Amino acid sequence: MQEMTTDVIVVGAGPAGLMLAGELGRAGVRPLVLERRAEPGTAQKASGLGGRILDVLRYRGLLDRMTAVSGDASPKPIFPFGGVYLDFTGLDEIPLHAVAIPQARVEELLAEDAVDRGAEIRRGHEVVSMTQDDAVVIVAVNGPDGPYRLRARYLVGCDGGRSRIRELTGIGFPGNTYPEVNRLAVVAVHESVSVLDDGGIEVPGAGRIAPGFTHTGSGVFALGPVSPEDRVMFFQTTENDDAEYDNDEPLTVAELGDSVRRVLGAEVPFGAPTRLSRYQFQDRQAENYRVGRVFLAGDAAHLLPATGAAMNLGMTDSVNLAWKLAADLHGWAPADLLDTYHLERHFAGGRALLQTRAQAALRQGQDPAAEALRAVFRELLADESALRRMGALVAGTDLRYPMPGSHSLAGAFAPDLSLHTDQGTTTVAELMHAARPVFLDLADRADLREIVGESPRVEIHSAKTVDRPADAVLIRPDGHIAWAAAIDEPSESAAADLRAALTRWFGVE
Structure with missing residues (x-):
């Protein structure tokens, strides 16, 4: 049997796997991506990106590509949350943003970026077995031209909720499967249906159906306007059903119509849909995100019982892992750097499970x-501070990794400051395009720059900014802050903590 060798095998060419491949490419590693399906996926799954991943994509220079192909790059800031809505339209600063773009287009753009950076994507190649030891992972693969073997330093399973890699590694995946089937569509309603000014509809024989969630004895019907002038609406039904569906099998118009009739007890005439999808919810998290040389990311590591968070969470898993794998492959990673992937991302997954549960x-x-319960929750959301807090929780922007240091920025995602340098004006986002560690001096701290100057792996930038949040910050490649010096912090204490952070994250002695 033919055998080949590579540094990193990524199993699964969904959003998490392709994001990981692109990030590894930025870090100078050329991964091999194996995808079981022979062709890119066309099933209408996630319909947009939202939350922290938008900041990450902007910090990589990728967000403009996403918004350029989006049907609605700035949808109304109203988001469903467990049978109610988070409505941010009255806020000056919105805590939760989204870009409307089908998952298939996200995968297409991420694949282009990964290939441009040296990744190889093999479609129609399925992993059938795997072994590992202290030095290597060996997988048996069935490809279009027959079976072969691969050897790699590391393997990452990004192969979905039914992950073969997780199964082969023996990682537990405890949790629950909810007895709900959700069917959704974007459709143009028939001329016999009246579209009302408030976003609801009037249906002959059924009466008025309000926008939002209509709870019936048979389930829930969700309704929202997409393009009222064109009579285009969003439908979703939720029913309890013990049957297990294959989400890769397309939802049909007939199946959707039958579900609407069961839930509402009436027919809602509609035309050809522009989107149709079906999904079921599970609530699961892998017990370990790493076993030896095998890692899990994306749906292989967690399944969430609500929409709008899974793609965000999975892609940010990959951003966290990629630079750490690359550091190890390039020979400069501290001894326990790879262990921080599980510690940080299992924590992040727990936060996502908290709000989706x-x-x-x-x-x-x-x-x-x-x-x-829903009425009381709506009353709480009338408080702006509570609404903002919920928005940050759903967006994942409140995430702060547990990290040494007392500064409030330590562990948080670096804010996108406007920076004035000797070379002109720039931003934190632009500095992070190269996905390298960055030391940002905001107070002309030559004492701290001298310490960082001993490391060839960290870029040093001096700048001024309005209302600086710290004298200096050390930013990891994933955009999270590894260390920060308080305003006017004495050199002795700041220097000691900075040296510790450089050693912990970048192997600088």
Whole structure:
């Protein structure tokens, strides 16, 4: 059997796998991506990107590509949350942003970026077995031209909720499967249906259906305007069903129509849909994101019981992991750097599960107690501070990795400051395009620059900014802050903490 060797094998060419491949390419590693499907996926799954991943894509110079092909690069800031809505339209600064772009287009653009940076993507290649030891991972693959073997330093399973890699590695995946089937569509309603000014519809024989969530004894019907002038609406039904569906099997118009009739007890005439999809919810998290030389990312590591978070979470898994793998492959990673992937991303997954489990609790139940819970939650959201807090939780922008140091920025994502340098004006986002560690001196701290200057791996930038949040910050390639010096912090304490951070994250002695 033919055998080949590579540094990193990525199993799965979904958003997490392709983001990982592009990030590894930025770090000078050429991964091999194996995808079981022979062709790129066309199933209508996620319909957009939202939350922290938008900042990450901007910090890599990729966001403009996404918005350029988006049907609506700035959708209204109203987001479903467990049977109610988070409505940010009245806020000056919106805590949760989204870009409307189908998952298939996201994957297409990420694949282009990965290939441009040296990745090889093999479609129609399925991993059938795997072994590992202290030095190497060996996989058996069935490809279009027959079986072969691959050897690699590391392997990352980005192969979805039914991950073969997770199964082969023996990693537990505890959690629950919810007895709900969700069917959604974007459709133009028939001329016999009246589109109302408030976003609702009037249906002959059924009466008025309000926008938002209509709870019936048979399930939930969600309705929202997409393009009222063109009579285009968003439909979604949620029903309890013990059957297990294959989400790669397309939803049909007939299946959607039958579901609408069961839930509403009436027919809503509509034309050809521009989007059709079906999904079921699971609530699961891998017990370990790493076993030896094998890692998990994306849906292989976690499944969330609500929409709008999975792609964000999976792609940010990959951004966290890529630079750490590259550091090890390039020979400069501190001894426990790879272990921080599980520590940080299992923590992040727990935060995402927290808010999506809360959504599951809010949306379930049709009795007066459940309605009361949703009513109380709506009242709480009338408080702007509570609304902002929920927006940050859903966006993942409140995430702060547990990290040494007392500064409030330590562990947080670096804010995109406007920077004035001797060479002109720039931003933190532009400095992060190369995905390298950055030391940003905001207070002309020559004492601290001298310490960082001992490391060839960290870029040093001096700049001025309005209302500086710190005297200096050390930013990891994933955009999170490894260390920060407080305003006017004495040199002795700042220097000691900076040296410790350089050693911990970048192997600088």
